[in-house]
Amino acid sequence: MQNNRTSREAASAVTLDAVLNGTLPPPFRHDSPFRLLELLLTVRCPRDRPRRRDLLRFGDDDGVLGLWQAAWSTAEDVRDKGWTDPRRAHTGYVRLLALLETCERRLQELDERLDLDPEDLDDAVVLRVELEQLAGAAAGCLAECGDRAGRDYCRERAAWLVEHGQEGHKYASALVGLSADVRYAWRPGNPGLGALASALQSGDATIHDATRAAAPEDEEPEPSWAAEARAKAAREKADRERAAGPSLVVLASVEHLPGSAENGARAGRSTGSTARTEWAPLAGKALPLAVVPDLAEARRVLVSEFPDDAAVIDAILVPLAGRSFVHLPPTLLLGPPGTGKSRLTRRLGEILGLAVTVYSCGGVADSSLIGTSRQWSTGRATVPLQAIKQAGAASVLVVLDELSRAGTRADNGRLVDGVLALTEAETSRRYQDPFLECPTDLSAVSWLATANSVAGLDPALLSRFRVLTLGPRTAASLPSLTKGILADVRRERGLDATWLPDLDEEEAGVLAENWPGGSVRVLRRLIETVLASREHLATRN
Known part of the structure; x- marks a missing residue:
């Protein structure tokens, strides 16, 4: 019930x-x-x-x-x-x-x-x-x-x-x-x-x-200079509030750490490389939260790129309705290898205005995700806190890629135990970072994970995450997938559509004959083969 x-x-x-x-x-x-x-x-x-x-x-x-x-x-x-x-x-x-x-x-x-x-x-x-x-x-x-x-x-x-x-x-x-x-x-x-x-x-x-009609009129008209000054002050206040937006203090203070750097101090004002020097710029500072964008437009863009995943995209975006800032509940995306799970998570973060950190879980056999103590020479803060520092924002997206491939030995801690601690709502609000040795507020961090199946995953983890299943890649989605892959290739090569145009009719026909559906990874290899053939022919001509 x-x-x-x-x-x-x-x-x-x-x-x-x-x-x-x-x-x-x-x-x-x-x-x-x-x-x-x-x-x-x-x-x-x-x-x-x-x-x-x-x-x-x-x-x-x-x-x-x-x-x-x-x-x-x-x-x-x-x-x-x-x-x-x-x-x-x-x-x-x-x-x-x-x-x-x-x-x-x-x-x-x-x-x-x-x-x-x-x-x-x-x-x-x-x-x-x-x-x-x-x-x-x-x-x-x-x-x-x-x-x-x-x-x-x-x-x-x-x-x-x-x-x-x-x-x-x-x-x-x-x-x-x-x-x-x-x-x-x-x-x-x-x-x-x-x-x-x-x-x-x-x-x-x-x-x-x-309301304006019912308001009583002033006995004496307000001087023009006073009205102008009041209007200017109102505009400036509105501009400041609009620029500020929602925010969150992630790290309250570093005063407890050794050193002389002050809270909010700019990097470089204190000499030496210490935890206090490194994290002082964030201490006591209200970091911005990503404002929820136009969800209808976000859905349109995502569905146009991933037409086979419209239901999954809707399920992810619905919790954002009515929120003041972007925060996704922990979600696990399931699908066969090569279905584009990682690319979907990355595009979700980009469209929603979140900085994306992809943490590859394959073969991870420790709990370094949650940070390591300063008593070790390689001590470091927790992964989401590092992502927040790099982005300069309190709301970021951490993608746990191939979560089902993480190691299960507990000699140096387990990855899944760290994930459970960081995705629990109450714990994340006051997460005790082992490197900084103080509470940090990670409640605005969004978590998405990918896996081929739930086999071998901890039941406690599955109870914490929403599980959404991606459907098969169909031949009907070939034009949308091709457009998205070409955009990725252009970005990786530093080119625009002038130097790397879309496929022509003959190239698209070859692609359709050789990719009836299935793996996006295979589709990318086919597209790269078509592009290589195009470049070879251009060189010969």
Whole structure:
């Protein structure tokens, strides 16, 4: 029951209520009109279609399970640009109408059962949560399709939350914006209308204008020089806050270490190579945290490069909705050799604005990941702390590549024990670094790991990490994979598209004939062979 409750609480971050109060970005124009339903199902059904064995996860009610199955089928049919097909989009629209109507009817039946026994009240509450999540997602999608029934449900939900919610003022903008009589025209196969985003913006503007109109006028007009000075001060304050952004003090002080370097001192102000001198520039300094980028744009870029991994990308990005800075929960990516797991993790970090440190676990037979004591001549700080120092930022990404290949002997400590310590939320906030001999805050470090299988991995490690499985590389993704590999080759060789252009039709045809799908590593070797042949022919000519 605890897992079921946790799943519902996690889903609350991507519901219609979260859109109406502004914590979840609403779908924008030119986005998929079915985006809200897809996000909700990514959280509640991350692996596969809900089945009979999942009944307890959905309120232990056959009817509600059937509704989740219908919602899953609808979202699956319009996923990955499927909504651009007018026939599939219209079918999804009709299914959403039926889903909303059924959920509303079930909710009304629950309200009419006023004679519930006390023992049945808990089950009724669970069913209401399930039905409201589905109805809200359906209504939000219908509103993006210009449907009045969906818009009316959103407005009535906002009105109820304003009246009964503990923080009803958060929904006031949505209520005002949705109360306007606006007509939208949508055609199946077209993007969403941005109806909810438009309603929130117009509601904010209306409330702001009303507040200004109600404010009492000053008895005497303010001098122009005073107004200009106040406006300038406000702009400067806003610029400072914008430049500062979210931050975190990772290392509080080095005063306890031998030496004379001061907290925050620039490198070089103290002579000698000591731990205090090395880490003084970070001590007491608030390091910036990577701000969450536009998730829709991040998803578009990543899916365009990794079309076979759209579901995995969604599962990784969803927890970032509503956060002020980028922090990914520990995640393990599984897939056969050569599927591009390492490249996917690196691109995730780059797109999200995180500095990426790849720690190769193959053959590692010690716990040096967590740092070593200063009593040894080769003592050093923990790997994530070194990454933070190099990046000059508190939020970084550490990739544990080929985690299943790490050594298992414990003579010098085990890698997995260090990973467990660094990925535990409470421990990471005050991690006692053995080199600096003081607590450090590593809570903003994101961890991704790759492995071919879970065979041999410590069960404690698997309980700490989310496990996501990458699908096979298909021939349909050849153009996207080729484009990404060519970009990597250009970066490695220091060339641009002028000196290393894309493959022509003949070269692409040769590639398609020799790579039916499977390993990205094999595909890269084929591309390098094609490029070598191109260079050889160019030299002959």
